[in-house]
Amino acid sequence: MAVYTDVAAEDLAEFLKGYDIGELLSYKGIAEGVENSNFLLHTSNGAFILTLYEKRVAVDDLPYFLSLMAHLAERGVRCPQPARNRKGEVYSELAGRPAAVINFLEGMWPRRPNAVHCTGVGEALAKMHLAGRDFPMFRKNPLSVEGWRPLFDLAAPRADSVAPGLQDFITRELDHLEACWPKDLPLGVIHADLFPDNVFFLGDKLSGLIDFPFSCNDILAYDVAICLNAWCFETDHSFNVTKARALLNAYGRERQLSEAEQEALPLLARGSALRFLLTRLVDFLNVPPGALVKPKDPLEYVRKLRFHRNVASVRDYGLTQAGCVA
Ligand SMILES: Nc1ncnc2c1ncn2[C@@H]1O[C@H](COP(=O)(O)OP(=O)(O)O)[C@@H](O)[C@H]1O
Numbered sequence: 001m002a003v004y005t006d007v008a009a010e011d012l013a014e015f016l017k018g019y020d021i022g023e024l025l026s027y028k029g030i031a032e033g034v035e036n037s038n039f040l041l042h043t044s045n046g047a048f049i050l051t052l053y054e055k056r057v058a059v060d061d062l063p064y065f066l067s068l069m070a071h072l073a074e075r076g077v078r079c080p081q082p083a084r085n086r087k088g089e090v091y092s093e094l095a096g097r098p099a100a101v102i103n104f105l106e107g108m109w110p111r112r113p114n115a116v117h118c119t120g121v122g123e124a125l126a127k128m129h130l131a132g133r134d135f136p137m138f139r140k141n142p143l144s145v146e147g148w149r150p151l152f153d154l155a156a157p158r159a160d161s162v163a164p165g166l167q168d169f170i171t172r173e174l175d176h177l178e179a180c181w182p183k184d185l186p187l188g189v190i191h192a193d194l195f196p197d198n199v200f201f202l203g204d205k206l207s208g209l210i211d212f213p214f215s216c217n218d219i220l221a222y223d224v225a226i227c228l229n230a231w232c233f234e235t236d237h238s239f240n241v242t243k244a245r246a247l248l249n250a251y252g253r254e255r256q257l258s259e260a261e262q263e264a265l266p267l268l269a270r271g272s273a274l275r276f277l278l279t280r281l282v283d284f285l286n287v288p289p290g291a292l293v294k295p296k297d298p299l300e301y302v303r304k305l306r307f308h309r310n311v312a313s314v315r316d317y318g319l320t321q322a323g324c325v326a
């Protein structure tokens, strides 16, 4: 459960008086997510999600992703919308944290994603990338290649307590990725955390995308690589090429990946694996006392990273050759 900050009922009731979303009937902490504190609210007007933004979200970045959700929704990408308080603000402060209320999105995230879900997410990701083209704001990705070494510095001395040799493994990988990270690929607005728990479905039909606090401007194909890692591995750690083909095919029908983007995919997937390995490692080593959170397994991403190191060509992801999908 991710609740780092508790909210007293009377403080919440006071906070909600600033909004026109009805009387508070009940609220409870949500047993999912690892980054922020989330609460499900029931008011006389319906259901809402209250988020208190924690460690990795800078208050100055809130306008970026709260405006992005509004921008995407206007262009047909389904995602929650922030409620405005009576002062017209989309966020304010509660329990000492920046806080926002967004509308509740119907649907469930897929516990066991299949190829149909992967088709849905590939299509939605490409549509999000296209809808983001005229988004006027800019946010550099703090968790792209320049951000990895400072993150590693926080974990390096204790990395081997998680797995022997981990410090050396990450050091070598980081050296390689910093030297080879692509510089000329198409850029745009990316979600940067489009994992299964951030994509809702009603039956097999995608009903919306949630959780935008990592959204930023970065390499578009990096977002595809994040999804390959998050959606296309099985619980036994094997890579499922059928799911990858479904995801890439669906993405390509909306936005064709260039030859250069396709060729870069294995490297981008290694980078994406390292990024999630590092944040998970830091979180695993630093669970705040009293927090209700189950840290995610960093070693899952060591295995994924090793897989991509052995990828010889994009054929391994279900693409026959640059520009063609098998
Ligand atoms: N708009 C929403 N509608 C319905 N449920 C939501 C919504 N936003 C978050 N949730 C629920 O809260 C959980 C955690 O949210 P998430 O944004 O992933 O957390 P975090 O902020 O820690 O990344 C989700 O898995 C989902 O169950």
Ligand SMILES: N[C@@H](CCOP(=O)(O)O)C(=O)O
Pocket: 032, 033, 034, 035, 036, 193, 195, 197, 198, 211, 276, 279, 280, 296
């Ligand atoms: N997706 C990240 C963790 C952050 O995501 P959340 O949406 O579950 O809070 C990971 O898997 O490491």
